[in-house]
Amino acid sequence: MSHHVRPMTSDDIPSVQEVAVRSWKDTYEGIIPEASQERFLQAAYSTERMELRLERSRLFVAEEEGRVVGFISTTNVNEEGKAMLGAIYLLPEVQGNGIGTKLLDAAISALSELQELYVEVEKDNRSGKAFYDAKGFTFVREYDDPIDGHVLKTVEMVLEVKQNSGASASVDH
Structure with a gap:
């Protein structure tokens, strides 16, 4: 089945909200209490926030x-050539088909001055x-991240990006 990656528009908001909710439930079941998930998702993925x-x-x-x-969401690149990957979520039934890689490649290609993601x-x-290990991200640090009264162990990782002079980016492994 072919997959097409394109920039998100406001018409996509309801679909992206559905992907976020379904992916979160699938990923964080048994890790984050359901009530905390609901509150986080309502805040982070409200139409206004989107x-x-x-x-x-x-x-x-x-x-x-x-x-x-x-979908994938990144910040813009700062003066130091750094950007944050805020979210990359797929519907559970399409995971493992290379879609995450296509999204990551599209995001990196769009961030022309990017050096570290x-x-x-x-x-x-x-x-x-x-997924991040396979893409060449490396460990930076681990810290406690409180979310709605529940403490998560969060790992920060970084990908060193080598940009070509051409339009496409290559990832160094």
Whole structure:
């Protein structure tokens, strides 16, 4: 099945909200209490917050047969060539098909001055950590991250990016 990655528009907000909710439930079941998940998702993925993100960050969606099945969100690159990968989520049923890699490649290519891409991943999120490990992200630090009265162990990782003079980016492994 072919997957198409493109910049997100405001029309995609409801689909992205659905991907976020379904992916979170799948990823964090047994890690974050459900009530905490609900409160976080309502705050982080409200339509108002999503519209702000569209203005201030870079978002791409992955489509399969016209349906949004995943998305990625990054900050813009700062003066030091650094950016944060804020979110990369896929519907559970499409994971493992290379869509996450396509989204990551699109985001990196769009960040022309990027040298280091940082991500924070929950320590117990094994599939997330495995994905970042496979893409060449390396460990920076681990810290406690309180979310709604529940303390998560968060791991910060970084990807060193080598930009070509051309339009595409290559990732050094």
